[in-house]
Structures are given as structure tokens and as C-alpha cells.
């Protein structure tokens with residue numbers, strides 16, 4: 001997953017002014033289809049009513065959270081007629097903190113919804129339609145899988161408290177623990193709860209497979225045995241150790257990252273002769289773990305801290321080098337043969353110049369790892385335009401159980417000669 005896109009404000013007509021539903025009001029509703037945000041949408045008098053915590057077809061009592069010109073936001077308060085896929089929710093903050101969308105959905109159905117989401121995006125493009133999306137690769141840990149938590153510190157009467165900000169109401173929600181977080185993150189919350197006066201945010205990163213951790217910002221809380229403000233921490237993936245700076249990206253689900261590396265390697269069917277570029281390489285996880293199976297790997301990354309980490313993360317590999325720069329610039333200047341190109345861009349997807357360079361360099365295999373299905377489908381379509389590449393595989397990997405988010409690995413093969 002990469003940088004967040006800035007949310008665009010709605011600037012269309014007021015679609016809800018004629019509907020008499022206000023925050024706190026409760027009303028009975030039959031829930032409509034699921035949207036890409038993981039909520040259901042039902043029209044009441046032509047006004048979209050978006051309900052969190054439900055499933056299509058359920059009859060519920062919903063409670064209005066907030067009115068917007070483009071929608072009325074509500075959450076399920078009571079289920080009158082449940083869907084077959086509904087399960088008991090374990091977390092007491094569900095629908096209060098707004099971090100999870102699908103704690104009420106059986107895990108099998110979550111996997112199916114993610115697969116359907118990817119299929120919908122792909123089917124919107126003529127060059128891609130007809131490709132069947134594989135089953136979603138499930139996460140062994142369905143809870144406590146996150147190695148990284150970003151928390152809000154309360155203000156005024158909540159000063160010093162650790163919690164989350166509800167994304168709909170923008171209200172602060174104090175938490176004692178988050179069921180998505182690694183145990184060590186929750187232990188740290190327990191240590192600092194109520195003691196964070198003067199701070200606005202807190203980040204806790206832990207090694208799921210190491211004892212290393214990183215708590216930001218630097219604080220001096222008297223009587224606490226907690227090191228804060230460190231510059232790096234370490235994580236282990238498939239037996240290799242990776243240093244990660246405070247400002248470097250690292251996947252939040254270490255277990256699924258290992259599986260994603262395995263999936264990538266399996267899909268590429270490498271024979272050891274390949275020159276591979278790992279574009280958007282972060283601290284070098286894919287580059288280093290795939291290096292034993294290819295001749296040479298070149299990682300490209302724009303973040304100075306991540307590229308410094310990557311250089312220290314070789315784990316003995318002698319066929320890997322890293323280039324600091326933007327993928328669109330480095331690939332535009334690239335003049336050597338590339339057999340395999342791995343693209344793992346941020347949420348916005350690839351810069352158009354990257355896709356132009358792919359068509360110029362013509363790697364035999366292009367593998368994309370993407371956390372945003374819409375951007376992925378758009379980029380894959382451009383690569384398949386004119387028949388130069390063929391989409392062979394689409395495989396969702398569940399990096400983020402209990403949420404609507406989906407990571408997808410896609411593989412394209414070159415359909416023409418490289419000369």
C-alpha cells in the first residue's frame with residue numbers, strides 16, 4: 001500500500017436536502033448493494049443513504065451519523081433480518097472507530113467480495129474483460145495481523161488519550177486495544193494511554209518476527225520504560241532481515257507479505273537467467289528475496305530513506321543494486337535489456353511515462369502488485385492496448401482482513417518479439 005490520495009470534495013447538487021433524516025435519528029431500511037467503500041447504498045426518495053456495518057438485502061434499524069450533500073451516512077444499530085454471511089463482531093469499537101468495514105462479514109465472504117471487486121474493475125475494460133480473477137489468497141491471521149498502527153491523540157477533555165478519529169463524524173474514539181494490531185502494538189497502547197499530553201499523533205511499528213519496534217514521535221514520559229523516537233526498526237521476512245526507517249514504507253501484514261513474495265516468484269516461473277527490475281522497491285523486500293532465482297536485480301525507489309535501507313538489506317545478495325529516483329525517470333533512460341519488470345506502485349498507480357517505457361523496453365513478463373484495483377485496471381488496460389501484452393493472471397491477496405482493502409498481483413506476458 002502507498003501514499004493516500006487526497007480526498008476530493010463533492011461539488012455537485014445537494015441530493016439530500018429534501019430528506020428528513022438527521023444525526024441520531026433511527027429508521028428501518030432494507031440494505032442495497034455494497035459500494036467500493038464496503039458500505040451498502042440504498043436510495044430513499046432519490047437520496048443515497050450509505051449504511052456501514054450491513055450486507056445487501058438485510059433489514060436493519062440504522063442510525064444517522066451525518067448528513068452530506070451527496071449522501072446520508074448511517075450505521076447499523078440493530079439487525080432485524082440478517083444475511084447468511086453475517087457473523088458476530090468481536091471488536092467493541094466496530095462502527096464507532098470506523099477502521100474496519102467488514103468485521104460483521106464471514107471471512108470466506110470477505111475473500112469473495114474482494115475477488116468480485118477486482119473482477120468488476122477488470123470487466124470495465126475491453127482489453128481485460130474475460131480474464132477470470134483467481135481465488136483471494138487468505139491471511140492466516142484474521143486479527144492481530146497489523147505490524148503498524150497510526151493513532152490520533154485526543155484534544156481538550158480527551159487530551160493525552162490514544163485512539164482513532166472516526167472517518168465519518170471526525171469524532172475522537174479512545175481505544176484500549178485494536179484487534180487488528182499485533183499484540184506488541186496493543187501492549188504499547190496500554191503503556192502510554194492517558195499519558196500522551198502535548199502530542200497529536202502516534203505511530204507504533206513492530207517487527208512481527210523480531211523484537212524490534214519503533215514508536216514515534218520522540219517523547220519523554222516519566223516512569224515509562226519505553227524507547228521512543230528511534231530512527232529504524234527491523235523485520236524478518238522469509239528468513240531475511242530488513243531494516244526499515246521511520247519514513248520508509250513497509251507492508252503492514254508481514255505474514256501476507258511472505259505469501260505475496262512466494263506468489264510472485266511462482267507466477268514468474270524464473271529460470272535464473274533473467275534480468276529483473278523491481279520498480280517502487282521500498283526497502284528491497286521483493287528484490288532481495290527474489291534475487292537467488294534470477295541473474296540480476298535492479299531496484300528503483302524515490303524515497304531516500306528506503307533506498308538507504310535497501311542498500312543495507314542485501315542479506316548477502318551480490319546480484320542486487322538499487323537506484324534512487326522516480327521510476328518514470330529511471331525507466332525512460334534505461335537502455336539495457338529487461339526480462340522481468342515488477343511494478344509495485346503507490347495507490348495512484350503508475351505514472352503514464354512508466355507505461356510508455358514498458359512498451360519501449362518490452363520485458364517478457366510484467367508483474368504488478370497493486371493496492372488499488374481501479375488504478376491497477378486502468379494501467380493494465382493501457383499495457384494490453386493494441387495486443388502488446390496479455391493479462392494472464394489476477395490474484396487478490398488478502399493483506400487487510402476485516403477491511404474492504406484488497407491487494408492484487410497481476411501478471412502480463414509480452415505477445416510480440418522484442419526487436
Ligand SMILES: C[S@@+](CC[C@H](N)C(=O)[O-])C[C@H]1O[C@@H](n2cnc3c(N)ncnc32)[C@H](O)[C@@H]1O
Nearest residue numbers: 001002249280281282301302303326327344346
Ligand atoms: C506500495 S509501496 C511498495 C514497496 C515495496 N515494493 C514493498 O512491498 O515493500 C510503493 C513504494 O513506491 C515508492 N514510490 C512512490 N512513487 C514513486 C516513484 N514515482 N518512483 C519510485 N518510487 C516511488 C514509495 O516510496 C514506496 O516505497
